[in-house]
Amino acid sequence: MSMNENYKIYGAILGTALMAFGIKELAGEIYHAETPEKPGYLIEVAEAGTGGEAAAGGEEAPAVSLGTLLASADATKGQAVAKNCASCHDFTKGGPNKTGPNLYGVVMRKHGTHEGFTYSEAMAAKSADDWSYEALNEFIKSPKTAVPGTKMAYGGLKKDADRANLLAYLATLSDAPVAFPAP
Ligand code: HEC
Structure with a gap:
């Protein structure tokens, strides 16, 4: 193998590694972007569980005549x-x-x-x-x-x-x- 060919191989390996790293980072970004939705989802579930009480407490009190x-x-x-x-x-x-x-x-x-x-x-x-x-x-x-x-x-x-x-x-x-x- 000539020096040139070695560089090509190293280059390819480095390139692949960078790409893999990039994908991982990107995946991380997506994961992080998604995390804030999780508490919202959990709250929704909690609200659904407590039903009317949550609605009465969280929103305006029912109209009084x-x-x-x-x-x-x-x-x-x-x-x-x-x-x-x-x-x-x-x-x-x-x-x-x-x-x-x-x-x-x-x-x-x-x-x-x-x-x-x-x-x-x-x-x-x-x-x-x-x-x-x-x-x-x-x-x-x-x-x-x-x-x-x-x-x-x-x-x-x-x-x-x-x-x-x-x-x-x-x-x-x-x-x-x-x-x-x-x-
Ligand atoms: C910036 C001046 C202004 C303020 C402040 C204001 N008004 Fe008026 N109000 C008017 C005007 C001008 C009219 C006449 C409305 C029309 O002709 O459309 C009016 C009309 C009215 C009328 C109808 C009276 C009629 O003879 O038909 C009532 C009742 C009234 N105001 C109550 C209030 C109350 C109670 C407040 C305080 C919470 C208040 N207004 C604050 C200017 C004001």
């Missing part, structure tokens, strides 16, 4: 929540309209009908609808979902308890307070 929320609502806390609205709404009897209409006596008032306020077309179009506690709850939760096209530039009050307390406060702002819906 507005009547139930209002039954334990706190108007004093609601007055504090109303600070979110005070930049645009006055709450006093005979008080002014600001960026938004005066909200004294808003419960069971018709939508978009407070004297002296210029409502959006969307709100004015609903003037046959009462501001029931349910309607107020939906509107305050997400104004633009409840009344698409409203000009109330407010993102919404997301916490059920905050809205219930706020509604309990609004209920007190009336000459003839409206009873809460049954729990």
